[in-house]
Amino acid sequence: MNTTTLLVAVGSVTLVVWLLRVAPITLLPTDRLPPRARAALDLTAPAAMAALIVTTLLGSHGEVAPVGHLLAVIVAAVIARLSGHLGWVVVGAVLTAAGADALGW
């Protein structure tokens, strides 16, 4: 891979991604947003988290995750509901997935 081409591509992608990150913050008149727009933006987090759960569970070509991974996500939800501690959520999910793998699920 040619280093110059790589650096040009990386620099261009960096600029595009940075613009997406900074444009609303610097251009959006947050104090003049209509209430509906404000309400919609308040829903960004739950919508994004839910969509990301699905996309990270699916493979790169949309294939369904192994049963063990689906079970791990359910266990993660239960631990999150009971403890709210992210560390335990992740550890619990990994242990569940590892156990399911060991059982051949």
Add this chain to the structure above:
Amino acid sequence: MSTPTPTARAAASGRSARTLPGTSSYALRRTSARSLPGTRRDARRDASMDALRDVGPVTLAIGPFAMLVGVTMTELEVPLVAGHLSSLLIFSGSVQLAALTLLHAGAGLTAILVTAAVLAARLLVYSAALAPRFSGQRAWFRWLGPHLLVDQTFALATARTDLTDPDRFRRYWLTAGFSLGAVWMSLVGLGTAIGPVIGSGSALEVTAPALFVGMLVPRLRDGRTVAVAVIAAVAALALTPVPRGGGLPLAIAAAMTLGTVLRPVQEEAQR
């Protein structure tokens, strides 16, 4: 003749005793707590410690993906320094992976940039949602701070209700972003070495969805939020065939739009 008491002096002057120089109340009212030595520093230190505590579990979750990026960089024969520079500059694993893969396959710059824009489109929505937190901040922070905007920093910052103070938010954001970035860069480097050993299909692949589950569940406080989450998940599933990962931002946008439509329907039902 005895020294007049503050109350007596106040009565004589027509002013409240609390505003008279020399009284302890006067001294305390004139001195802002924030300017007392140690207090402002303590508040900043608290924000940093909160950020470090919150980021801890997140680093567990980003490990496998970071190592995947490292493995991919090795497989694509990306020059080491340029590869790590791309991790630092782009600061988005999915965009970085897509850009490097397309470049290796001989794609043109336009195709790479379009793909990057589609994959990063959700950052536009995140940025809009965080805009109120960045307003009133110093200019350098408004222009440079958003570089640290990723799924994880967005989720962490929006989960806390104690970041309304601009200084506290800035300190929290920078600490969370930089510490996450340092871990990310380290794990990408580790991935170039041990990634192939771990292999695909390992239990560690579940850390990413588990992390997002952990961030979502506490937010499901009412029916509307639950409905929005369900809509987003179903939409993300249905839109999987959309090329270049475009289904993800579309699913988020669809759920947000329907969520605002649902509100008047719910309020009507409750009357």
